[in-house]
Amino acid sequence: MIVFSIxxxxxxxxxxxxxxxxxVKPERF
Incomplete structure (x- = not known):
């Protein structure tokens, strides 16, 4: 299935x- 691959x-x-x-932005976690 091409749609599933996409x-x-x-x-x-x-x-x-x-x-x-x-x-890159660890302060948000």
Missing amino acids: LAAVLAVAALGYLVYAL
């Missing part, structure tokens, strides 16, 4: 971005 890729990128954001 959704999985978007979720992976979002998770990575959130991880980097949490590392």
Whole structure:
């Protein structure tokens, strides 16, 4: 399923971005 692959890729990128954001701004956590 192409739609599922795109959704999985978007979720992976979002998770990575959130991880980097949490590392860059640790004072919010």
